[in-house]
Amino acid sequence: MSTHSSPIAFPPAIAAYADGPALARALAAHVAEALRARLARDGAASLAVSGGRTPVAFLETLSGAPLDWGRIAVTLVDERWVPETSPRSNAALVRRHLLRGPAADARFVPLFTGDATPEEGLAAATATVASLPSPFAAVVLGMGDDGHTASFFPGAEGLAAAIDPAGTAPLAIARAEGAGEPRITFTLPSLIAADRLFLHIEGRTKRSVLERACAGTDAAELPIRAVLNAVRAPLDVMWCP
Numbered sequence: 320m321s322t323h324s325s326p327i328a329f330p331p332a333i334a335a336y337a338d339g340p341a342l343a344r345a346l347a348a349h350v351a352e353a354l355r356a357r358l359a360r361d362g363a364a365s366l367a368v369s370g371g372r373t374p375v376a377f378l379e380t381l382s383g384a385p386l387d388w389g390r391i392a393v394t395l396v397d398e399r400w401v402p403e404t405s406p407r408s409n410a411a412l413v414r415r416h417l418l419r420g421p422a423a424d425a426r427f428v429p430l431f432t433g434d435a436t437p438e439e440g441l442a443a444a445t446a447t448v449a450s451l452p453s454p455f456a457a458v459v460l461g462m463g464d465d466g467h468t469a470s471f472f473p474g475a476e477g478l479a480a481a482i483d484p485a486g487t488a489p490l491a492i493a494r495a496e497g498a499g500e501p502r503i504t505f506t507l508p509s510l511i512a513a514d515r516l517f518l519h520i521e522g523r524t525k526r527s528v529l530e531r532a533c534a535g536t537d538a539a540e541l542p543i544r545a546v547l548n549a550v551r552a553p554l555d556v557m558w559c560p
């Protein structure tokens with residue numbers, strides 16, 4: 320894990336953008352900069368992006384960034400346990416909106432293994448993600464209106480293990496009423512170890528959820544707090560109405 324000597328701002332400053340395209344451009348530029356820095360240092364870099372509805376414009380903007388994509392590995396912060404033929408697949412979203420143009424040269428490391436359950440797929444998925452340059456050069460988190468980030472859902476079976484700051488497993492399984500299907504997710508320690516950690520949220524509802532999260536510490540209620548409570552590096556929150 321990387322170590323950071325600068326003090327951490329809490330609550331994190333929220334960088335506000337006029338609209339989604341402006342935010343997408345700024346976030347893509349920051350992520351490209353983080354990837355470039357790691358490529359210059361190590362010759363290889365990894366990126367973890369979120370799924371859901373919010374990241375489409377960001378992923379499409381990043382796909383055109385002039386980077387040495389052949390030396391970059393891309394994975395997901397979390398995945399719904401569905402095949403890529405499902406409209407719910409985060410992997411399908413990444414293939415459609417990021418892995419095109421220059422970024423088509425990136426090595427994609429999906430989390431869904433094709434096994435019937437995440438319990439059956441966990442060992443294989445864990446072995447696959449072990450090939451990623453570590454820690455991540457950049458992680459882009461999203462957040463649901465219920466305060467979940469990655470697949471850290473309120474009331475989830477498996478939440479305590481997934482957000483244990485002292486945990487050593489890279490991946491965890493999550494099942495929650497609000498999650499739809501079972502999930503697989505990178506754990507809190509593997510995500511917050513990233514060189515650059517971004518939280519990308521859009522809309523007034525998500526902003527007020529984040530403000531509520533910043534006013535307390537109970538991660539079981541609003542799991543985004545697990546990140547807020549544990550980050551060692553600055554958390555870059557990027558928002559637009």
Ligand SMILES: O=C1O[C@H](COP(=O)(O)O)[C@@H](O)[C@H](O)[C@H]1O
Nearest residue numbers: 369370371372373397461462463
């Ligand atoms: O289910 C998920 O939801 C969150 C938030 O998604 P959004 O549609 O509200 O943007 C996302 O960050 C996560 O990766 C995804 O699996």
